[in-house]
Amino acid sequence: MMPNKEVTYTISELADEFDITPRTLRHYEELGLLNPRRKGNTRIYSHKDRIRLALTLRGRRLGFSLAEMRELFELYDAEHSSRPQLHSMIAMIAEKRASLQQQQEDIEKVLAELDAADIKAREALEKMKHH
Numbered sequence: 001m002m003p004n005k006e007v008t009y010t011i012s013e014l015a016d017e018f019d020i021t022p023r024t025l026r027h028y029e030e031l032g033l034l035n036p037r038r039k040g041n042t043r044i045y046s047h048k049d050r051i052r053l054a055l056t057l058r059g060r061r062l063g064f065s066l067a068e069m070r071e072l073f074e075l076y077d078a079e080h081s082s083r084p085q086l087h088s089m090i091a092m093i094a095e096k097r098a099s100l101q102q103q104q105e106d107i108e109k110v111l112a113e114l115d116a117a118d119i120k121a122r123e124a125l126e127k128m129k130h131h
Contacts, residue, residue, distance in 0.1 A: 009045040011036075018057060028056060032070055062100060068092065 011022045028034045029043070033056050036043040045053075052073065059069045075089040 007047050009050055011043050011045070014045055014050060014053060018053060020057070025053070028053065028066070031066055033066065033073065062096070063103075064096060068096075 009017075011025050014020075015022045015025055025034065025043075025045075029036060034045065034049045034052055036045045036049055038044070056066070056069050059072075060066070064072075072089065072092065075085050
């Protein structure tokens with residue numbers, strides 16, 4: 001692909017698209033999550049930066065810390081990932097998966113309790129109508 005044909009984004013385009021502030025983008029850059037090119041004082045974000053931003057925001061919603069996201073990106077980027085790096089990445093994913101599964105179970109229990117409370121309240125309301 002020719003460099004001048006590469007799709008690029010400005011800080012305001014990404015901030016608007018993902019409903020975040022330019023300050024958040026600069027913070028993610030400081031932490032090494034994004035690596036925009038510079039043209040003078042202007043940041044130019046690549047398609048890879050856009051994908052990383054989407055993954056970072058999704059990871060945050062799933063409970064990953066920014067440090068964990070950076071570690072995952074570093075492990076993924078390592079051209080010749082070593083066995084220890086890959087084992088580390090697998091362990092990190094397994095740990096996060098277990099945590100999310102526990103959260104899912106907890107949410108399902110709370111939803112079941114809410115359903116039961118809702119049914120009881122509706123039944124009580126029905127009894128009041130008939131008395």
